[in-house]
Amino acid sequence: MIRVRIAPSPTGIPHIGNTRTALFNYLFARRNKGKFILRIEDTDQKRVVPGAEEAIYEILEWLGLHVDAKFKQSERLDLYKEASQILLRQKNARMEEGAVRFIVPKGRVIEWVDMVGNKNISFKSDDIEDFIVLKSDGYPTYHLANIVDDHLMEISHVIRGDEWISSTPKHILLYESLGWDQPIFAHLPVILGPDKTKLSKRHGAKSVLDYRNEGILKEALLNFMAFLGWATKGDKEILSIAEIIALFDLKDVNTNPPIFNIDKLLWFNGHYIRTMPVHKLVSSIKHQVLNMRDKDNELIKKIVPLAQTRMKTLKDFVQLAAHFFEEPKTELSQKEKMIADQLTKRFSTMEQWNNGTILVAIKNVMASENVRMPIIYKIITGQDRGLPLPESIEILGKEKTLERLKRLIS
Ligand code: GLU
Numbered sequence: 001m002i003r004v005r006i007a008p009s010p011t012g013i014p015h016i017g018n019t020r021t022a023l024f025n026y027l028f029a030r031r032n033k034g035k036f037i038l039r040i041e042d043t044d045q046k047r048v049v050p051g052a053e054e055a056i057y058e059i060l061e062w063l064g065l066h067v068d069a070k071f072k073q074s075e076r077l078d079l080y081k082e083a084s085q086i087l088l089r090q091k092n093a094r095m096e097e098g099a100v101r102f103i104v105p106k107g108r109v110i111e112w113v114d115m116v117g118n119k120n121i122s123f124k125s126d127d128i129e130d131f132i133v134l135k136s137d138g139y140p141t142y143h144l145a146n147i148v149d150d151h152l153m154e155i156s157h158v159i160r161g162d163e164w165i166s167s168t169p170k171h172i173l174l175y176e177s178l179g180w181d182q183p184i185f186a187h188l189p190v191i192l193g194p195d196k197t198k199l200s201k202r203h204g205a206k207s208v209l210d211y212r213n214e215g216i217l218k219e220a221l222l223n224f225m226a227f228l229g230w231a232t233k234g235d236k237e238i239l240s241i242a243e244i245i246a247l248f249d250l251k252d253v254n255t256n257p258p259i260f261n262i263d264k265l266l267w268f269n270g271h272y273i274r275t276m277p278v279h280k281l282v283s284s285i286k287h288q289v290l291n292m293r294d295k296d297n298e299l300i301k302k303i304v305p306l307a308q309t310r311m312k313t314l315k316d317f318v319q320l321a322a323h324f325f326e327e328p329k330t331e332l333s334q335k336e337k338m339i340a341d342q343l344t345k346r347f348s349t350m351e352q353w354n355n356g357t358i359l360v361a362i363k364n365v366m367a368s369e370n371v372r373m374p375i376i377y378k379i380i381t382g383q384d385r386g387l388p389l390p391e392s393i394e395i396l397g398k399e400k401t402l403e404r405l406k407r408l409i410s
Contacts, residue, residue, distance in 0.1 A: 002034025003156050007146065009041045010052035013207035014059050016260065017161060017191050017199065020225045024188060025159050026065045027226070027248040037153055038067040041146065042074045043139045059208045063218050064241065071153070073145050080140035083148045083178060084133050092177040098136030102143075102174065104128045110169040115157070115186035117255035123169040131170060147171045151180045159250070162187040186250050189257040191228055196259070204262035211265075215289045215314030217276070220269035228258040238271060270312045278304050289314045299324060302395045306387045320386055324396065328382020330408065337409050339369050340379050344405045353398045355390035362390065379408065 004025040008018055029036035038060070042048050060067060073080075084100045087093035093102045104125050111122035133144035140148070146167075150158060165187050175182040193203030206214075211221060219240070226244045227237070230253050239247070273281065282297070282304050300321075307320045322328075332340060346361040362376055374384045380393060380401070393401055 001154075001156065002029060002032040003037065003154050004029050004034060004159055005037035005039050005150070005153060005155050007039045007041045007149075007160070008056050009044065009047070009142075010056065011044070011047045011049055012052055013049075013055045013209055015207055016205050016225065016228075019059060019063070019208050020191065020228050021159065021161055021188060022060065022065055023063070023222065023225050024230070024248075024250075024253070027245055028157065028159060028250060029068075030245045031248045034156070035068040036065070037155070038070045039149055039153070040070075040072040040074075041142065042072060043080075043142065043145050045074070045139065055207075055209060059212075062212055063208075063222060069153075071149065073140075073149065076145075076149070077138060077140070079152065080134065080145050080148050081138065083144060084140070087133065087174075087177060090177065093133060096132075099132050100134040101130050102133045102170075102177075103130050104170075104173060110172050112168065112172065112182070112185055115159075115184055115250050116162075116188060116253045118251070119255070121165065121168070123166075125169070125173070128169060128173075133174070143167060143170050143174065147174045147178075147180075150183055151175070151178070155183050157184045157186060157250075159186045159188065162189055186253070188229055188253060189255060191260050192257045193260055196257075199260050203260055205260060212288060215285075215311075215316065216265065216269050217272045217284060217314070220265065220272045223272075224265045224268045228260065229253050238268075266312045273311050273314070274309055276308075278308070281308060285314050285317050289318060299395070303387070303392075306391050306395075310387065323381040323383065323386075324392075327404065327407070328380075330378065330382045332379065332408050336375065336379055339365060339371060339375060340405050340409050342369060343376070343379070344402060344409070347398065347405070348402055350398070353394060355388075355394045358390040358393050362393075380404070 006018075006022045006025050008014060014022075026036050028034070038056075040053055040056070042053070084093065087102060088095065088100060091103075093100050106126060108125035109122055110125055111120055113119070114121050131143060132141050134140050168185055168187075172182055191199045193199045193205070195203075199205050208221070222241050222244070223239055226239065230248070232239075232247050232252065276284070278301065282301055285304065286300065303321045303324060304317070307317050310320060311317055342365045343361070346365060350357055350361060366372065366376065373389070377386065377389055378384050380389065386392070396404075
C-alpha cells in the first residue's frame with residue numbers, strides 16, 4: 001500500500017516550494033491508489049506563526065488536494081518520549097541537561113537509493129555530530145518526531161524537498177536503532193529563480209494565498225506546479241489534474257532544479273481563463289478577487305464574456321470592469337463636453353439599443369467632431385482603452401449612459 005505524507009511546519013504561509021511538494025505527494029498517492037496524509041509538524045513551538053496552520057488547510061482545500069488523514073505532532077508528545085526512552089535504554093542516546101542526545105555510531109557509511117534520478121546518495125557517519133532528539137521541555141526535535149510518525153503512519157515513500165537530504169542519514173540511523181524499516185526516499189530538486197539562485201520574492205514568488213488573491217486560477221497553478229520538476233513524454237502542456245494523475249510517475253521527476261517562470265504561470269492562467277465556461281469564471285471572479293458577492297450578478301455575467309479574452313488574471317477584471325460599478329470621475333474639457341453633447345443627442349434618439357446601432361452613432365460623432373475612438377472611450381469609461389466600447393455601452397444601458405453623459409456635461 002502506498003502511503004505518503006506532507007509534513008509542513010506552521011512557520012509561515014505555504015509558498016510555491018512546499019505546495020509543489022504537496023502536489024507531487026498527492027499525485028503519487030492518487031496515481032497509485034494510495035493514501036495522502038497531512039501531518040502538521042509543530043514541535044518547534046517558538047517558530048509557530050499564528051494563522052499558518054489555517055493557511056495550510058485553506059490552500060489544500062482551494063487547490064482540491066484533499067487529504068485522507070490529518071495529524072498534529074503537538075498532540076502526540078507521548079509517542080516521541082517513548083521512542084526516546086527506547087533509545088536511552090539501548091544506549092543509543094544519552095541524557096544531557098534534561099535533553100536526550102542521539103549518539104551517532106563511528107566509522108559507518110550511510111546510503112540509500114533516492115527515487116528521484118534513481119541515484120545512490122551516501123554520507124559518512126563520522127561527518128555527522130551527535131544530535132538532540134528530545135529537548136528538555138519534553139518536545140521532540142524534527143528528526144525524532146518525523147521518523148516516529150513516518151513509522152507509525154506506515155509511510156511508504158517520503159517525498160520532500162532536497163533541502164532535507166542532509167537530514168536523511170540521521171533518520172536512517174534512527175530507524176536502524178529502533179529496529180524499524182525505513183521508507184523509500186524521493187528528494188525533489190529545489191525550485192530556482194530565472195537567475196538560478198534560490199527562489200524568492202524577488203523572482204515574483206509569493207505565498208500561495210497571494211496567488212489566489214491576485215486572481216490565479218487553481219487549474220493554472222496546479223498545471224504550472226506539476227511541471228516544476230516533472231515532465232511527460234509528449235509535448236502537451238495543458239493538462240487537467242485528472243490527466244496529470246494518470247500520467248504521473250516519480251521516475252519522470254527531473255534531477256535538475258526547475259526554474260520558476262512567472263510569465264509561464266500567467267500564460268497558463270490566461271489559457272484557463274479563456275477556456276473556462278462563463279458561469280465558472282463569474283463565480284471564480286466573485287469569490288477570489290471581488291467583494292462582490294452582493295453586487296449585481298447579472299451585470300457581471302454580461303461583462304465577463306467581453307473581458308474573458310483580455311484577462312491574464314482574475315484581478316484584471318476589476319480594472320477592466322471598474323467603470324460599470326463606479327461612475328468614472330472624469331473632468332471633461334470644453335471640446336470633450338461638446339462631444340459628450342453630440343453623443344447624448346445621437347443616443348437619446350436611438351430606438352434600437354445594441355452594439356451595432358451604438359457603433360454607428362459613435363462613428364457619426366467621430367466624423368462630425370473629427371475625433372478618434374480614445375476620446376469617446378475616455379468620456380464614457382474614464383479610461384482610454386479597455387473592453388470593446390459599443391458592447392460596453394450596450395451593457396451599461398441607454399438610461400445609465402445618458403445619465404452619465406448628463407452629469408459629465410454639467
Ligand atoms: N517539517 C518539515 C518541513 O517543514 C518536513 C520535512 C519532511 O518532509 O520530512 O518541510
